[in-house]
Amino acid sequence: MEQVGVKDNYRLVQNLKSAGCFIVCILLTLVCLVPLYLMIVNACRGHNAILQSPVSLIPGSNFVENMKNITTQSPQWDLLRGYRNSLIIAAGSTILTVFFSAMTAYGLTVYQFKVRDGAYTLILAVMMIPIQVTSTGFVQFMVGTLGLADSFIPLIVPAIAAPAIVFYMRQYMKSSFPLDIVEAARIDGCSEFRTFISIAIPMMKPAIAVQAIFAFVQNWNNYYTQNMILISNDKMITMPMMVQKVLGQDKKIDLGAQYAAVALSVIPIIVIYVCLSRFIVGGVALGGVKEEYIAEADGSRKLPHVRKVTLQWCAALAACVCLLLGWGFIAQHLGGIADYTGDETKVTGAAETAQADGADPVSYTHLRA
Numbered sequence: 001m002e003q004v005g006v007k008d009n010y011r012l013v014q015n016l017k018s019a020g021c022f023i024v025c026i027l028l029t030l031v032c033l034v035p036l037y038l039m040i041v042n043a044c045r046g047h048n049a050i051l052q053s054p055v056s057l058i059p060g061s062n063f064v065e066n067m068k069n070i071t072t073q074s075p076q077w078d079l080l081r082g083y084r085n086s087l088i089i090a091a092g093s094t095i096l097t098v099f100f101s102a103m104t105a106y107g108l109t110v111y112q113f114k115v116r117d118g119a120y121t122l123i124l125a126v127m128m129i130p131i132q133v134t135s136t137g138f139v140q141f142m143v144g145t146l147g148l149a150d151s152f153i154p155l156i157v158p159a160i161a162a163p164a165i166v167f168y169m170r171q172y173m174k175s176s177f178p179l180d181i182v183e184a185a186r187i188d189g190c191s192e193f194r195t196f197i198s199i200a201i202p203m204m205k206p207a208i209a210v211q212a213i214f215a216f217v218q219n220w221n222n223y224y225t226q227n228m229i230l231i232s233n234d235k236m237i238t239m240p241m242m243v244q245k246v247l248g249q250d251k252k253i254d255l256g257a258q259y260a261a262v263a264l265s266v267i268p269i270i271v272i273y274v275c276l277s278r279f280i281v282g283g284v285a286l287g288g289v290k291e292e293y294i295a296e297a298d299g300s301r302k303l304p305h306v307r308k309v310t311l312q313w314c315a316a317l318a319a320c321v322c323l324l325l326g327w328g329f330i331a332q333h334l335g336g337i338a339d340y341t342g343d344e345t346k347v348t349g350a351a352e353t354a355q356a357d358g359a360d361p362v363s364y365t366h367l368r369a
Contacts, residue, residue: 036266037057038055039262039263039266040059040263041057041058041060042054042056042256042259043259043262043263044059044060044061044062044063044066045059045060045256046060046062046065046066046256047253047254047257051255063260065256066254066256066257066260067257067260069254069256069257069260070257070261072252072254072257073245073249073252073254073257073258073261074242074245074246074249076234076237076242076245077245077261078242079264081237082237082238082241082242082265083239083268085152085236085237085238085239086220086239086240086268087268088152088156089152089155089156089219089220089222089226089238090216090268091216092152092156092159093155093156093159093215093219094212094215094216094219096156096157097159097160097162097165097211097215098165098208098211098212098215100162101162101166101211102169102200102201102204103196104123104166104169104170105166105169105170105172105173106169106173106196106200108120108166108170109170109173109174109177109179110179110182120170123166123167124167126161126163127164127167131224131225132224135224135225135228138154138158138225138228139228142229143229148229149229149231149232150229150230150232150236151229154225154229155219155229155230159215159219165211165215168207168210168211169211172206172207173204173207177200177203177204181199181203182195182199182200185198185199205279206279208279209276209277212272212276213273216269216272217272220240220268220269222240223238223240223241223244226238226240227241239265240265242261242265243261243262243265246258246261247261247262
């Protein structure tokens with residue numbers, strides 16, 4: 001009887017923990033998805049509707065009209081051209097980043113050489129240097145010395161050096177990559193590069209998928225570097241540059257068109273996450289499930305409840321972190337829209353008050369600029 005009571009208490013505690021984890025995951029999901037939904041809703045609403053009620057849960061029917069009005073906000077807007085240029089930069093940079101970072105992490109983990117620890121320390125030191133510190137020398141070298149202005153090469157090739165991704169790749173390999181399998185491949189006559197391609201890369205799929213999402217989002221949103229290199233050829237501007245030109249319009253502002261432009265620029269990020277998220281969740285489950293089972297009374301075996309909860313928690317956190325990256329991009333571009341909405345409301349209210357008092361409301365229009 002005592003054992004039955006203990007078992008019931010154990011199950012009650014585990015059910016409460018599962019419910020707590022589920023509630024936290026729901027809250028994190030709402031934090032990540034609500035801004036996306038509000039952005040989509042406002043992209044379907046008109047300018048006046050957004051001014052009257054900036055936050056609404058009911059979408060409108062002005063999305064097509066907002067897309068047409070984007071060109072009036074910025075004549076340089078070309079959706080297909082922006083997608084093409086940004087995908088070339090983001091895809092090329094992501095492939096180079098994850099491949100060479102995985103190769104570097106593999107070398108730092110598998111091989112034993114004298115300066116291994118020193119090389120890893122140097123990589124960590126480089127990771128601490130912000131890009132703004134080196135931007136002047138970078139532009140002077142790429143544009144002044146090599147003459148690579150208005151070229152995708154300075155935006156793709158330097159992505160080979162990604163210290164942060166090397167760090168995360170190495171940490172993953174340290175925890176879940178068995179070195180014995182490399183020795184077995186060498187005994188079978190497999191070359192070092194073939195071992196890395198055929199054995200290491202497939203085993204690192206979860207880490208590669210996570211870092212591919214991070215690298216793609218970072219290079220897709222890299223307005224800072226792109227704006228320094230792509231300076232004169234309008235046919236090579238990317239989606240972040242086009243969106244910034246739309247948001248920078250200060251003469252005839254259309255908030256619906258601005259929300260539509262931001263929504264269109266986020267679509268590839270969401271697609272990449274949806275395509276790669278299954279590798280993240282599958283990798284977490286594959287790396288966490290061991291031959292540790294609980295024997296049931298009927299002779300069957302099942303995974304411990306605690307381990308199930310842990311796997312669900314880790315998978316949910318990984319998904320939420322990836323979604324937060326997209327949210328950060330949205331917040332970065334929508335901050336100016338929100339500020340303008342508040343200023344427009346204040347100016348409109350001031351003009352109405354002035355008109356009620358008999359003053360000339362035209363004197364307040366200079367504040368809109």
